Each structure stands twice: as structure tokens, then as C-alpha cells.
Amino acid sequence: MIQDILVTGLVNGGVYALLAIGFSLIFGVARIVNIAHTAFYMLAAYSFYTLLVRAEMGFALAGIVSVAAVVALSVLCYKLVIEPVREHESAVLIATIALALIFQELMLLAYGGNYLGIPSTLEGVLILFGVSIPYQRLLILAVAAAMLAATWFLLYRTRLGLAIRATANDLEVANLMGMNVERVAMATVGISVALAAVAGVVVAPVFVVDPFMWLSPLVTMLAIVVLGGLGSLKGSLIGALIIGYVEAITVFALPAGAFLKGAVALTIMVVVLLARPEGLFGVAFEEER
């Protein structure tokens, strides 16, 4: 059982990590409360399904077109919906909730409430310590690691990353220092949505595509980013692994209570926040800034 927990927790933590990176960037680092983030993940999954299954494009082309299309849409949405209310956090929150619901209803209208399946990019399984791990999940782990590294590089080794962090830290000072804060915010939305879209393309084949698929990851992502500490990519990664392992332990220790795995994970988050309100790595981030 121990090996089942170790392997399952790691693999599922990797799935969560991939989903959490983009959300960590937009919500944790840039402090833009984009509730529509996971809705863009859903749109990427639908786009990938349409191009791959219906238009019969190859995996790579379908994936690239999907990510590009969703990023372009996010930039448009930023200009039309987020930018006009950018200074009012609660207005951004409400506007992006509305955006997410509009996307949901549009998908419901276009595809119906049917559950759609996307073929795995990689077929087959690896047997590790007697545990079956589909190659698709290993791909997710690899993509999550690559995206994490790329995002870290962007934030800490590029001028754009410096601008994103500066803008998030103090919008007015960044503006006074000559930064084009609107352009920086737009770039942040675009990059984070690109990460969400990559997650949609890579993760959707292990899940089911439906118009409501954005809701469940939204709650989990919020939990992971807050648990790890706002603004800390390392914290998001560790938060994702914690949630993955807590869920695996819950299922293996209490099979008849498997439905509680999400609740147990959220309870752990609450307990951690009671002890450390800034999250696991929140302070480290403050010091970095």
C-alpha cells in the first residue's frame, strides 16, 4: 500500500502542479483575481478535442493551435473585460466570474452537455513498484516540470518577469518608474492563460471534457496557491504535491470515504493557514521581493 500511495500521490500531485502553475502566476504573483483562468483551461480542452478528434489534426498541431487561439482570446478578453475595471479587485472578480459562465454556456450551446473524451497523446503504462502509471500521466509530470522551470526563468531571469513582480508589488510605483503597467498586466494574463491552455491540452486526455470541467480545478487551484503561499512557485509545487498525497492517503486509508478526499485536502489547507496565515512559503516570497 505504501508504494501505491507514494506513486499515486506523486503522479496526481504532478497533474495538480501543472494546473496550478498558471494560476499561481496570475493570482499568486500578479494578484489579478482571474476566476476565468480555469475556464480558459476548459476552452483549450474543447479546442484540442475539436481539432484533434473532429478535424483530425495531429497532436502537435492541434495542441499549438489550441494554445495560440486561447491566448489570443484571453488578450482580447483582457482588453474588453478586465482592463476597464482593473483597478477594482472586486470588479475584476465579478467580471471574470461572468466571463467564465459565458464560456461555460457557450460550450453547452455548441457541444451540449455531453462528456467528451480525448485520446491519450501517449498510450501505454509503466509498471512501477506494481503500480500502473499511464504514460500520459508521466507526460503531464514532465510538462509540469518544464513549465515550472520556464515560469521561474521568466519571473526571475527576464526583464518582463521583473516588471511583472514590480507591478504586482506596487502598481503605482511601477507606473511612476516608467513601466507600462497595462501592457505588463496583459502579458501576465496572456502567459498565465498559455500555461492554463497547455494544461488543458495535456491534462484533458486523462479527464473528461464537459462545460463544467473548469469548476472543480478552480477550487483545488485556489487551495494549492493559498496553501503554498501567494506568489511562491515553489510553494505551489509543494502545495500540489501535498494535496496529491493527502488525497491518495485518504483513498487508501479510507476507501469507503474516498469522496472525502477533496474535503480532507481543503481541511489540511485550513489547518496550515491557521498556523501560518501567509501559507507555507509566503514569507520567503515577501523577503524575495
Place this chain on the structure above:
Amino acid sequence: MLRTLLAAAAAAAIAGGAQAQTVKIAILGPMAFVQGENHWAGAEMARDEINKAGGINVGGKRVQIELIRADTNEIQSVPDATNAIERVITRDKVDFLVGGFRSEAVLAMQEVAADNKKLFLGAGAAHPQLGAKVEKDYNRFKYWFRVTPLHVGDLVKASFAVLGVAAAQFRQERKGATPKVAIIAEKAIWTEGIVKAAQANFPKMKLDLVGLWQPSAVATDVSAELAGIKRSGADLVFTVLSGPVGIVVGRQMGEQQLAAVAVGINVEAQKDEFWQATAGKAQFVSTLETVSEVEMTPKTVPFYNAFRARFKKGPTYNAAGAYDALHLLKEAIEKAGTTDTEKLIPVLEKTIFTGVGGVIEFDKRHDLIFGPGRVTGLAIQWQDGHKIPFWPAGVKGIKPFKLPAP
């Protein structure tokens, strides 16, 4: 001016007269989802057949059926469902109600139908409380009849019978070995009785129960649960699933290459779209079903083929239920010679009607009578992308159940 007014009044009178020539039936279902689509499609088929044959003979007068499409959106919202049924009763002034899917929503809609004394023929919800209310407060709830599916208690009997078939085949192919059975049941009120009955009865059925896993009905990942089931060495997985988790279970069982076979109730596996939704990984997954390409009654295969020809896919039980409900209503109206609900109820209570899924006869709860010669349901297994019916035995069109190679 006066002449114009008189002409308008005459036109209105004619229009009113024309309206009286139709029986208005509301088809209630979640129209953006497969269940509602099927309610509507089954009802359309029945309407077209009946109207083409001259309509319904109401006391010597032929009347046509007019369908009102009511999107209940009940999968997402119970209030939307009650609003929809209120709307068709008060605004559209329908005579009868047919449909419903989600038990929570149908229980609420049943109250609205009772308030308005409207005959409501259910074609989707399995909760036993729907029938229990008829027995407990007959005068209020006598307007409810469940045309499909069987209620949960009877679904349990049917699913145990199917599991018995799979276990017998396992013993035969594996030289008498006792099958190890894992239960995977979504956490919901409707599964509680089934789980208790399974835990109590599997040992009596000489099945080795290795554990119970209960994910959420909307879980998007059950890889941990399936890793546990694989570790338990289960040969058969008894599924009690109605939500989208049924797709996840089917797909991930294939992805993780479980040697066990899923048997039981998996509502999503009843749909033609299931194979695509699982990306073709649901080989050998089986489930209870209501209608397939087998001769449950002489009407089953013609209905199945006509539906497939018209809609380019197979029907779900909601389509069969709505189709049967309209024909049943026609027969009852013609017997009673009226559309008066109070006079139709005793006729329906005595009716024995051959539908597409079985012979419909109602018990005192206005539930279907379960058993051979009445309604048993059937079971199908996904084999290479096709739904293969394998139970009940002795029905024309039934094919063998398959186990994966050991």
C-alpha cells in the same frame, strides 16, 4: 370597422376550435443533455406515428398530439425544473406531462403536478420515494406514474442477477475459483441501499467481497481508487454509478490495465457516446440497460431500428420511456373516451401495455411491476466499441458476456 371586428372574432373562434383538436403534452427534460434530447426524440417519434395514423380517438373524435418542449435544466438546477413545469402548466396549458430525469428535480416537479392535478408520466427518475408518495398520500400523488425506469429496489435485484451471470462465467472459465468482487459506488443517497444490500448478499452469492470504494459522483479522477482495487486483486468490479464518474471509471480502468471487469449500474455507459468519451478504453465495461437491439417485446427491435435510422444513434431509456408514455396515454384515452385526468387514472391503473422495454403494468405505488413477463431491464457489455446485450438469457438477440484473458 364592425365587419373587421366580427372577422377577427370569427378567426379567433376558429383558432380556438382548432386548438381544441389537439392534446397538448409537455416533454420535460434537460434538453441540452443527452437525457433531454432522448426524451424529446422518443416523444417526437411517438407523436409522428400517432398523428400519421389519424391521432387519438377521444370518444369518437380524432385529435392530434401537440408536443411542448420544456427544458428543465434539472441536471444543473432543481428550481429551473420547477419553473419549467409551472410554465407549461400555467402558460402553455398542457393536458399531460411526460419526462423528468434527476430524482431530486422530479420529486419537486411531482409536487407541482400534484398541486395542479396534472397527470405526470415519469420517464427517467429511479428514486423509490416517488412511488412511496403515491402509496402514502394517494389522493394527492395519484397523478404520478413511472413508465421508466424500474425503481431502485428492483434495479438492485436486476443488477445482482447480472452479477451472478458474470460470476458464474468467471467460475466456469477459471476452474471454479471464487470471484473477488470490489464495489465502487458513487456517494449518493440512491446508492446507500444498494451498497448495504451488496455487502449483505455477496457472501451469500459465494462472492469474495474485497472492499468498498466510494468516490464523488462528479469525481474527475479515480486513479487512486483503482490502484487500491487493483491491489485488492478484484476480478469483478460491481459499479453503482450514475454521474460522470462512470466515464472516468470506465476510461481509467482501461488506462491502468485492470484485469477486472465492471458489472452493475453505470448510467453513462448506457449512452452511445460512452465509447468516445472513454477514448475507446472501456472494453468489457457492462451496465444495466432498458432498451437494446433485442426482442424484449415485439416492439423493441422496430423501435430501436427506427430510432437509429432517424436520429443516427441508439436510444437511451429516456427515449424509450417517452415513446412508451405517449402510446400508453393514447391507449388509456381511447379506452376512457376522454382526456379527463380523473377518469384516466383508474384506466392506467388497470392497464397492461406492451411497450418497447417490457410489458408495463403498475403496482399500487404506480411503479412498474418487475419480473419476467413484465419489465426486467437488460444488461449490455461494451465489446470493441459496440454495446452487446447479454442478459436476460433466452431473449432473441442476446449474445455472450466476455471476460478478459487472465
